Amino acid sequence: MDLRNTLLVARRQIGTMREDRYVLFLLGLVVSLGIVSVLGARHHAASEAEQRARYRALVERQWAEQPDRHPHRVIHYGFLVFREEAPLAFFDPGVGAYAGTSLFLEGHRQNAASFGDARHSTGMLRFGRLTPAAVLGLLLPLFVVAAGFASVSGERERGTLPLLLAQGATPGQIMGGKVLGVGALALAAALPIGLVTATFAAVGGESQASVIRLLAVAAGYVAYLTGWVLLTVWVSSRRASSRAALVQLVAIWVALCVAAPRLGASLAATLHPIPSRAQFTAQVEEAQRGVGDSHNPDDPFFRALRDEYLARYEVASVDELPINWGGVVSREGEEVTSRINEEQQQELLAAHRRQDGVLAWFGLLSPYLAARDLSMAAAGTGAEAVEAFRAQAEAHRYDIIQRLNDMHVHEIRYENDRAQRIARQEWTRFPVFQPSPPSLRRALTDRPQSLAALGLWIVVPLAGLGLGRRRLPRVGVDGSRS
């Protein structure tokens, strides 16, 4: 009985919207934009991925085809690694554009990644990117507003609201029906985009997206859009005129989706400033000054190290050591510089995390920020994916460099050191860089604020609808609201 009235109101709402040419036009526009964005972003992502794979293969071949070389030579030859995007990056590129894609790994230094998408873009990027995630996160809410702002206020203006009430529908049933009706239209817009995304994600070949991740992305957007549907009906039910409801909803959309994210980012950057790249590298150099330079054999740190080795092997000079002293210097030096580099890097990352903290709390004000944050996490394109790549590349770098240093220590004699070579077939025995992205569970549990914000985003308008139920017939009648 209860449900029947609700469904009747829902059907009535759908009927009204279906007759509205403007709403139909917007529906077509949003759906086609969504599909175009999937096709475009997918094409772009695929060509980028193809490029990276090509250069990755080239670099691996160049590594394996090195001639006989001295290991320290190879330490400087180094290795180039490329950050591969997650399979769902075409759906939500997340922070990918703002992080570098190629990273040169060599001895003695931690380089920063180069060549992100944003650096190859013009000033247009400031206004946002056409990605399926942007269509769902930014445009669909506006479509929901356009479809539903008059849902209750329109009945009121036409004088049909008292009729509905008189026919026995309770205010709760009316609002429930309106929510279902507007929600159905939102679904009609979101579903095709979701299906096209899922199809492309499924035919990704070797870079197939996991079903769990797809479901997590979908769940996030369903929750987010549900919040918008509830809010739209709530505002419409509180306003005597549809015009007032529309103006208020658009203002809310601008505040939450356009202004708040930028304001949050700007506040975070102001509250927790970070050093520029030039300052940062200067800091790293300064930190390393006290602790030795492996290229300088007279350095005090390495003098102490030499005395320790001479005592351990009970010899009088380094050329009597059974191992290659030059290699030892290089190995120990690498350990020290890597540790200092990593300490500095962690300090910088800690500053980034403090900024993220501000932004995460801002998510409570802006569900769009929260939804985007969760969408990136689920798609595997959040900041943690970039950081995981950096950390794993650094671990790989350290591993390779120290293997080469060990070769230097044990397989190259100290005497006439530089003239010796390691045979070329050794190069093929080195491990290949195989980054593994952070797990979905980690990415999601790292974002309690965003999860809470999305929950709140549903609970608040729901509570508002529930509490405002009784007042529904009186709005605009006794002048309590206009």
Next chain:
Amino acid sequence: MRVARERSEDTIAWIRLIRLEFARVIRSGGVAAALLLLLGLGVYASWQGSLRVQATEAAMSAAETAYRDQLAYLSSTYPPATEAGEPLYYLAFPAPQPPSRLSALASGRTAVETANLRIRLLALEGQLYEHETLNPRLAAAGHLDLAFVLIALLPLFVIAVTYDMVSGERERGTWRMARLFARPRRLITAKIAARVVLVAGLITSLALISAFSTGIDADGRAGWAVALIALHTLFWFALCLGVAGGRRSSTANAMVLVGVWVALTFLAPAVLSLTNALLHPVPEALELTVRQRQGYHEAWDLPKAATMEGFFEDYPQWSDQTVPEDEFTWAWYYAMNHRGDQAARDASRAYRDVLTQRDEWARRWSLLVPPLATQIALDRLSSADLRTQLAYQEAVRNYHERLKEHFQPFLFSAAPFTQVDWDRVPTFEPAVPAGDASQAGLPAAAALILISVCALLLGVRKT
């Protein structure tokens, strides 16, 4: 006499009408609050912008200090007989590009770019493209500057105060009464004029506040920036007049105008960005990295004379020099680094060409979309666009070249570093902004005027 009096009476009537409208707009619900909000946001954004410029300047002087510290450290740790090539391996020369003051208000791409590289004498191509320390999560959330407030948010305010200026009166039933006092066209003109005055006041106060707080020079660039913002805002007035002067309901007006705003401020830029990226891919970025590394490292396994031969092609003045085959020399070492840049040269040029094409394509197509035309012209005026970044990289290339030529005599003569007069080492010469201000502003201004007239005509035809 009579004509003159009639005229002045007419003027007084106009002024009275406009003042009446002005008071009505200000008092209508939420307008004053929205005005204050925009003002607050604008003041915050320009304060934030001046902080950003200050931080950039601080980072630049820090890079200078770091250079002097490093020089002092290297001079104190190496024995005086050390060849200059060795400390030069470590020494990083600062190449700071001072920010344009205007970039405090229109920061463009400054957030993702670096204008403060530290350059070593080694192969250059590997040093040009490192990312800034920026936090990608903040960058992805978007960037707030005064230009964004004025280009993206202010039009919404214009829409909010105009969408129902006629239809609202019709719906309330006051339009007929109002028509008793003045002709409809005159009424509408007065209504628009009152709103233009209001918004002009807002823009003027924001321009003045931010100019004082950031210390922007009142030069041609600042003038063009203000003019473009004004024209862009007038475009929105023209559009609103075109739409709201018609016979649609207030609700329909609001939906149409907000729809146009979304289309121009989000959709068109996003579609154009994506198209630009698809039309102009940049595989050269990775190509040049791979080539430079290979070009440099191959040389370790080649006869030294072969490397020197390639070096002499670019520096014939040293072609009478030879380096020993069986011994390490710094002259050869740096020649080998040069070989890396030589190997990457074609890819690097192609890379710059593609980015220049992207920049030009964006500039051309942006003229069709008023907010984009304004934004891209402002980026240009405040030296925060892609072209400026390319010009900066070119300036760094020139600087690197001058450094190389300065130190080559020391390297070839194997001179000790104590012979270097560090006060005479070349310093960085920043890139000068390409073209003058009007070159950046004129096409956008012309496009804005043309599109505004079209929007206006569209509206007039309908009424």
